[in-house]
Amino acid sequence: MEKASRGQLEELDRILPEDYGISVGALMEAAGYQVADFLRQEFSSGVKIAVICGRGYNGADGLVAARRLFSWGFEVEVFTPFDEEELSDTVVEKLEALKALDQSVVARDFPSASIYVDALIGYGMKGDLREPVESAAEKINDWSAETISIDVPTGLDIEAGTLDRNCVRPDYTVTFGALKASMTHQNSGEIYVADIGIPPQALDKVGLDSPDFFTQVSLVDIRDFE
Incomplete structure (x- = not known):
């Protein structure tokens, strides 16, 4: 399966709103839904899920997933290691939408849970992890x-192919639109590629093949295509 480089992904982020009228917010809602639906299919609503969020787009995806799961009856807590003034406007917006459902969903301290959702840093990770993300990633791994x-x-630099010493070691990764460079089962667990509404024309424009499997399903286990 073809893998996307950071440069191709950054170009996609630029052209989707400019050339195709697909906003970042729409992509986040689709991404968060796919993550939440994966969790709904894999786990019972009786488990406690903690979503650990960063201050950028990855954190916003996590907050959308948390809001969906909470609406479906899951026990959910979200936590961010950042102060609210450090969060991007998009993350604050998604956090407020979740708080509107129930303020108690937002944890003051790092929560204990049966399932952790790593929403700290996405494909933009470069170099080594820094605080407070490093400690949050370490805590996810410790449980x-x-x-x-x-x-x-979090902690995988897809361009360099390097792993931070505290890189999150997931059992599963739900990635969006295309498999990312340097992702393997060894560093990403079981990998699923989710359709979040990226048009084939946009993928073609950045030099990526449009996946045929999205014509049949919206979430694909890459082991089926290896």
Whole structure:
């Protein structure tokens, strides 16, 4: 399966709103839904899920997933290691939407859970992890729980192919639109590629093949195509 480079992904992020009228917010809603639906299919609503969010787009995807799961009756807590003034406007917007459902969903301290959702850093990770993300990633790894990374495991630099010493070690990764460079089962667990509405024309424009499997299903286990 073809893998996308950071440059191709950055170009996609630029052209989708400019050339195809697909906003970042729409992509986040689709991405968060896919993660939440994966969790709904894999786990019972009786488990507790903790979504650990960064301050950028990856964190916003996690908050959308948390909102969906909460609406479906799951026990969910979200936590961010950042102060609210450090969060992007998009993350604050998604956080407020979740708080509107129930303020108690937002944890003050790092929560314990049966399942962790790693929504700290996506494909934009470069170099080594820095605080406070490094400590949050370390805590995710320290708990004996199943872990799902959103898009790319936190601590994997897809361009350099390097792993931070505290890189999140997920059991599963739900990635969006295309498999990312340097992702393997060894560093990303079981990998699923989700359709979030990226048009084939946009993929073609950045030099990526449009996946045929999205004509049949919206979430694909890449082991079926290896």
